[in-house]
Amino acid sequence: MKIFNKEDGKEKVYVQMNDIGMMNSHVHSIPASIFEQVFTDIVIIDDSNRMDFVCFDKKHEIDFFASLDWIVDYKELGYLSLEELTKRAEEIGKRIDEIADKYNNMTDAKKFENRHLVLEHELLSYQYSYHYELINLKKGKRKMPIPLVPDSEGFKFSGSEDSLYEVMPSLDHEHLLVYRKDGKPFTESDSIPYDFLQGALSIAILEQSDSDSFMGDYAINKKMSEDKKYFIIEFKTKAYSKNRKESKKEKTGIKEYFKKLGNKIFK
Numbered sequence: 001m002k003i004f005n006k007e008d009g010k011e012k013v014y015v016q017m018n019d020i021g022m023m024n025s026h027v028h029s030i031p032a033s034i035f036e037q038v039f040t041d042i043v044i045i046d047d048s049n050r051m052d053f054v055c056f057d058k059k060h061e062i063d064f065f066a067s068l069d070w071i072v073d074y075k076e077l078g079y080l081s082l083e084e085l086t087k088r089a090e091e092i093g094k095r096i097d098e099i100a101d102k103y104n105n106m107t108d109a110k111k112f113e114n115r116h117l118v119l120e121h122e123l124l125s126y127q128y129s130y131h132y133e134l135i136n137l138k139k140g141k142r143k144m145p146i147p148l149v150p151d152s153e154g155f156k157f158s159g160s161e162d163s164l165y166e167v168m169p170s171l172d173h174e175h176l177l178v179y180r181k182d183g184k185p186f187t188e189s190d191s192i193p194y195d196f197l198q199g200a201l202s203i204a205i206l207e208q209s210d211s212d213s214f215m216g217d218y219a220i221n222k223k224m225s226e227d228k229k230y231f232i233i234e235f236k237t238k239a240y241s242k243n244r245k246e247s248k249k250e251k252t253g254i255k256e257y258f259k260k261l262g263n264k265i266f267k
Helices: 017-026 032-038 059-067 082-104 108-113 116-138 194-210 248-261
Strands: 002-007 010-016 053-056 165-169 175-180 213-224 231-239
Touching: 002 059, 010 017, 010 059, 017 032, 017 053, 017 116, 032 053, 032 059, 053 059, 082 116, 165 194, 175 194
Parallel strands: none
Antiparallel strands: 002 010, 010 053, 165 175, 175 231, 213 231
16 A cells, blocks of 8 residues: 655655565566665565555655556545445456456467466455455554654644644544644643644544544543654544434533643643
8 A cells, every 4th residue: 555645845655565565576677766775684574564654755766656556545545435445346356356257268378368367367456455454444443554644635723823733634534643833843831722622623523524434432542752743632433324423422522532631732
C-alpha cells in the first residue's frame, strides 16, 4: 500500500515493505535510490516487518510509485465506505476469476503466448488481498503502522485567526494532531482552549461520518510526540450504518471527555 502526502511543503510517498518485496519479483527496472534506501543492509521481508512503511521524497521515486497502479493507494481506497470498498473488491475478484477461466481453457501453445495473464492474475490477486486488509482495518479487526503525520488532504482547524494552534487529522484519521502555528515545539506554558479542542473533534466526527465510520469508543488517549511538535489526541472508530444517528450517550461522552482533558496539555 502506498500513501502520497505533502508535509511542510514537500511531496512524499510512504510504501510498505510488502510492496517493495513484490516489486523485486515483478518489476524489471527499479530506481537505484529506492533499492539502496531499503536494502543498504541485509533485509529479510517477513511478517515482522512486511507492513512497515518506508518514506521516499525524491521526485523520480514518487513518480515511479505513482506509475505502479497494482500497489493500492490508501487515500484512494481508505476513505471509501465499507459498502463501496467491498463492491470494488468483488469487481476485482470477478476479474481474477475471468482471467483464470480464460487461461485454464487455453492450449499449452496459447498459454505461452498469453503468459502475461499469469502476471496480471498475480497482481490483481495482490490488490484484492489489500482491499480486504482495508476492510478489516475499518472494522477494527486489523492494525497497521500508518505513519503518524498530518493528512495534507484533511481538514485544518484553528478556531480563529489569532489562535496559536492548529489541528489536522492524521493519515489514519484516528488521531487529531495539534501543533503550534509558528512551528515551535510545545512547552509547559502552552495551554490549549477547551472550545478549540471541542470544535476540532466535532469536525472530525463529520469527516468520519462521511466515510461510514464513527468515533464510538470514548477511551480517548492523549500524548505528546517525542519531539513535542504534536499534541496527539487518539480515538477509536467503528463502522456504522448511514442511517445511524449519534446517540445521547455518545454526545455526552464527547463533552465529558473534554471536561476531563481540560486546557493544560502537560500534567
